[in-house]
Amino acid sequence: MSKITKQQFNQIIENELPWATDTGMRLQSIESGEAVMTLPYHRRSVRPGGSISGPHMMMLADACMYAVVLSMTGKVKLSVTSSFNINFLRKPSESDLRAEGKIIKMGKRLAVMEVSIFSQEEIVAHATGTYSIPPDRSL
């Protein structure tokens, strides 16, 4: 069972990452070690050509990884990305994006995750990342 609810995560995003909230990004579902987030299509997020930009896909993938971490640790304020790798697979269509994240390994100090991003059921990007988990997890 996730140690954080969908509502709690969306509240964290809203309070602490206002620039992410501005994109319309939302957590849709969360289980222990799994999270689904969406990013609505918006003119403000596009690159030349009309599809959602690479940096917005990276932002979505990173937020989805953060949700996966919190699903397993509960609310940890200063867990931070330590590395991030992404392959862009095809141009998304001009529609919303859906990110599916899952844990690869949850360690005491490091969490490793992967995220697949879909545009209308087709995979458009795949990311892996590591989060560093602070030794003292209490807030």
Added chain:
Amino acid sequence: MSKITKQQFNQIIENELPWATDTGMRLQSIESGEAVMTLPYHRRSVRPGGSISGPHMMMLADACMYAVVLSMTGKVKLSVTSSFNINFLRKPSESDLRAEGKIIKMGKRLAVMEVSIFSQEEIVAHATGTYSIPPDRSL
């Protein structure tokens, strides 16, 4: 010599990537295969803890890579990131970031670049990325 001027690149950002312009991101200098960009410190770009967020550093690095590509190809509309890898090295201080990008290899179809990001003269992140270059470069 760069095939694009600083002014031209900043104009592209302003016209085509309004969300990047909103962050205050600016190209500072450009040579063939080298570019320097800055991202001013702003409350809207931070993560919990007060330093500039990971996704903003990724956005800065990606834009800097784009400048490096354009310095060598001239204005190419649909050159796109195909992969991106970043290591976050330390927490930036609450100050502006400076990204220094340079070409590793410029091929016919693929450009490979690296970007170092500095906060007050200390390196805080290092990224490598590849850009796919369309066969027909004319606009």
Added chain:
Amino acid sequence: MSKITKQQFNQIIENELPWATDTGMRLQSIESGEAVMTLPYHRRSVRPGGSISGPHMMMLADACMYAVVLSMTGKVKLSVTSSFNINFLRKPSESDLRAEGKIIKMGKRLAVMEVSIFSQEEIVAHATGTYSIPPDRSL
């Protein structure tokens, strides 16, 4: 259905990559877009501390990706790795390794794959990689 059999792949390894054969690496099963390879524990492959070395895990993951590509294209002589990324998750035990590879996206020019490596049922490394596929696939 895989476009190549287990026997054909092991034959390719034996004929063309003798240094891989020397490690004892073998394909165990192959389906379209999926492959399982094993690397037996051997003193010649270890690092200080007694577990199988990082480079041997990278070699295993790369070979497993190659099997995944060939399962979808049939025998393509000059398909080559264009990028490779790996996270080492924990020290393997002093035992055989098992790599499970699967396709993330098969494109006309680029294949993207991931491989998880296990030591006694525990994941010890996770890799993603891209293979460049030559335009003319015939031999």
Added chain:
Amino acid sequence: MSKITKQQFNQIIENELPWATDTGMRLQSIESGEAVMTLPYHRRSVRPGGSISGPHMMMLADACMYAVVLSMTGKVKLSVTSSFNINFLRKPSESDLRAEGKIIKMGKRLAVMEVSIFSQEEIVAHATGTYSIPPDRSL
């Protein structure tokens, strides 16, 4: 000044990584935070097509990173690769490879490095990697 000599490093490789020694890999020079290693061209290391294989380039890059770490820490037995990323840039010619490694950031717990690999003065691959440094560095 390097905390380890060229001779000491080549001795470590010979004693502890016999499979690396078998490839003919040698450290050529070492300074604090910088190392140059070579891998002689040999039929046993090639891939179909006749050039040195990807896994051999990864092995060379990883060993070069290890030299860079030891140049700054002195002999640390259990420093291990925690992540590794490589872009293959062009097919090497049928000749020796030369790897030039340098430190990006040396932290207390993590070292980040990059390595460029050259074949006859042309860059053929570029890697970045992180090494985890054990808290107690003494042997």
